[in-house]
Amino acid sequence: MSVRATLAGTRADGRAALVGYLPAGFPTVEGSIAVLAAMVAAGVDVVEVGLPYSDPVMDGPTIQRATETALAGGTRTADTLRVVEAVAATGVPALVMTYWNPVERYGVDRFARDLSAAGGAGLITPDLIPDEAGDWMAAADRHDLDRVFLVAPSSTQERIAMTVAACRGFVYATAVMGVTGAREATSTDAPVLVARTRAATGTAGLPVGVGLGVTNGAQAAEVAAFADAVIVGSAFVAPLLERRGDQAAGIAAVTRLTRDLAAGVRGAGSAGR
Amino acid sequence: MTTYADARPGPGAGATAGPDASGHFGRFGGRFMPEALIGPLDELEQAWRSAMADETFRAQLDQMLREYAGVPSLLYDATRLSQAAGARILLKREDLNHTGAHKVRNVLGQALLTKRMGKNRVIAETGAGQHGVATATACAYLDLDCVVYMGEVDIERQSLNVARMRVLGAQVVPVSTGSRTLKDAINEALRDWVTSVDDTHYLLGTAAGAHPFPAMVRDFTRGIGDEAREQVLALTGALPDAVCACVGGGSNAIGIFAAFVPDPSVQLYGFEAGGDGVETGRHAATITGGDVGVLHGARSFLLQDADGQTVESHSISAGLDYPGVGPEHSWLAETGRATYRPVTDAEAMKAFALLSRTEGIIPAIESAHAISGALDVAAELGPDAVIVVNLSGRGDKDMHTAAEYFDLAEAGPELGPGEARQVADERAGDLHFDETPGETDPLP
Structure with a gap:
């Protein structure tokens, strides 16, 4: 299933989509499949499956701890594809969020082929800019995959236009100059960046997703007022880290959070758990 | 195959080699970084x-470099080391700079x-x-x-x-x-x-x-090679046959290589940290024992597993203990302009002792890798060869490691000077420190 179709649907419904992230293999491979299934059941529209990597420079301590756990547990690239397959079977689109080296090591075209075969929708590539992405752009075309690149408050208008032109599915606007992690307040940079990005996409064009820092339904509602998709990562990981060893409690907490966020992207939602 | 010279910009601009406008050295380098x-x-x-x-x-x-840091550094004609090596070795004394390194x-x-x-x-x-x-x-x-x-x-x-x-x-x-x-x-x-x-x-x-x-x-470190090139010409009237440096990330090596890259007669050698031996997997010899991938923003050789996860490196020398290497070195290696070889911990420590005993210069263990590699190059090139070695740093910081390696720290107080030396000699191997000039091949 493609992200394009899902985001066209949420747009037609007059709301933002909820995009939820979890690393494959956290807390275990089977555990990540179970948690993601609960997230989908509680209202996540698009799933980002994180591919655990040894050197995650864009991630703050919460996601670092989760991906370290996944790697220490022996999670391999093939396991990430297995998680994608399980998520895709639930009927929502599954993107893989991955640093570039594991894909290059697997083989760019081979990865695209296997991702497509697993029912995956495409890739979000936090350390791959379109300037370096020739192989991936071609492979994504060959296998009809979405490719989500990032724009940032520090991006020039020229780079935003170039990045938007390279994206398919949506463009990921990083709301703050910083790494992943929950933040108390939403960023004042975010609406400005989204407006600058829309200047490049056109109003009916490529959807704009906003990520970095969204923790609760109220923040999600704030972001949903100006973005097409609200991306949440660390906030899903944190309650699982707090409840390690008790999967049922972790899933219950994640379910509560998802419901709150799902209400948020529909314009409601609370300010905390 | 594209040659290294093909990738060079035209004359001028200091005639430095690469990168191209987008920051690539051939297929290496670039920007693998968050958009932010x-x-x-x-x-x-x-x-x-x-x-x-x-x-x-x-x-x-x-x-600042001249008045504060002590640059230009000396190019020192190391005659006793040369006797042991069997070729003329000139040391670029970056160890004498302020803070003790390049x-x-x-x-x-x-x-x-x-x-x-x-x-x-x-x-x-x-x-x-x-x-x-x-x-x-x-x-x-x-x-x-x-x-x-x-x-x-x-x-x-x-x-x-x-x-x-x-x-x-x-x-x-x-x-x-x-x-x-x-x-x-x-x-x-x-x-x-x-x-x-x-x-x-x-x-x-x-x-x-x-x-x-x-x-x-x-470009900030290329003064090492610019100075050495002038100094060796002034000293010998000719370019050297080879230039040797140790390579971790590669700043001292690229700093001395840069000036000599356009001189085809000068062979460039980079010595990587071979740790326990490349075949053991416990090493930091990225070019010799690694594969091409992306780490810390650039495509280059790196130590990684089958899934592209970075693998930890191992070396007795902390300064070489890094699983990546600068992209220009990968390019110099791939084009054949420079040669990269591993030097094991044991070989480096032997050279560490040799330089200390022959010249009264205690090198950084990093730089000892270059000395060790240069000994092999000397044997290959023969007695007429002139070899410049970048002595990138001094060894004060490594005394704890050296004392432990040579069993000096614990045994020290109980041994007389001769006995301590004997222990060190045993660990350092067959170095023949007591050779007097004349017993080895005379210098050319």
Whole structure:
């Protein structure tokens, strides 16, 4: 299933989509499949499956701890594809969020082929800019995959236009100059960046997703007022880290959070758990 | 295949080799970085290029290097080492620079650039602490705030350098993620930089990372080779047959190679840390024993597993203990312009002892890798050869490691001078320190 179709649907419904992230293999491979299934059941529209990597420079301590756990547990690239397959079977689109080296090591075209075969929708590539992405752009075309690149408050208008032109599915606007992690307040940079990005996409064009820092339904509602998709990562990981060893409690907490966020992207939602 | 010379820009601009306009050395280098840092990297590149074209900036940097850092360093005709090696060996004495290594050239250059960019805060990564100490020194000298990221494992191993940084006024931040070593300190510095880039420069310690760092660090360290080339011509009337350097990230090596790259008669040798031996898997010989991939912003050789996860490196020398290497070295290796070979811990320590005993110069263990490699090159090239070796740093920082390796620290108080020497000789192997001149082949 493609992200394009899902985001066209949420747009037609007059709301933002909820995009939820979890690393494959956290807390275990089977555990990540179970948690993601609960997230989908509680209202996540698009799933980002994180591919655990040894050197995650864009991630703050919460996601670092989760991906370290996944790697220490022996999670391999093939396991990430297995998680994608399980998520895709639930009927929502599954993107893989991955640093570039594991894909290059697997083989760019081979990865695209296997991702497509697993029912995956495409890739979000936090350390791959379109300037370096020739192989991936071609492979994504060959296998009809979405490719989500990032724009940032520090991006020039020229780079935003170039990045938007390279994206398919949506463009990921990083709301703050910083790494992943929950933040108390939403960023004042975010609406400005989204407006600058829309200047490049056109109003009916490529959807704009906003990520970095969204923790609760109220923040999600704030972001949903100006973005097409609200991306949440660390906030899903944190309650699982707090409840390690008790999967049922972790899933219950994640379910509560998802419901709150799902209400948020529909314009409601609370300010905390 | 594209040759190294093909990738070089036209004459002028200091005639440095590469990279192309997008920061690539052949298929290596580039920018594999979050978009948020692309703007800052562009800004840095512009600031650096404009600074290097500005005579006032260059004059100020030259003056700092001369009057503060003790540059140019000597090129020393090491006659006793040459006798042992069987060829004429000239040592580029970067160990005599302020802070005891070539690194002062890079940190002064980047710190002055930081001032020029109007920034007041510097962050850096450090493994053994050498780059951290050099950065803290430059920041004290130029009145900049300094934060050094250092893995918890390294902090335990290098407590004296932690103290040195703190004495110099730097804040040392322990890094507790990943393998808690150098590569994780780089990750943490990058995470700081993406949040602080408005007022902060990331003073990267080696010729690696995203463009423009590899080219910028090379150009700040290329004085090593520019000076050595002039000095060797003045001393011998000819270019050397070979230039040797150790390679971790590769800043001292690229600094001495750069001037000689356009001289086809000069063979370039980079010596990587072979650790316990490349075949054991416990090494840091990235080009010899690694594969091409992407780490810390550039495509280059690196140590990785089947899934592309970075593998921890191993070396007795903390300064070479890094699973990546600068992209220009990968390009020099792939084009055949330079040759890279591994030197094991044991071989390096033997050369460490040899240089100490023949010349009264205790090298950094990093630099001892270059000495060891040069001994092999000398044997291959024969007695008429002239070999320049970059003695990139002094060994004071390594005395704890050396004392442990040679069993000197524990046995010391109970042994007489002769006995201690005997123990050291046993560990150092068959070095024939007692040879008097005349017993070995005379110099040409």
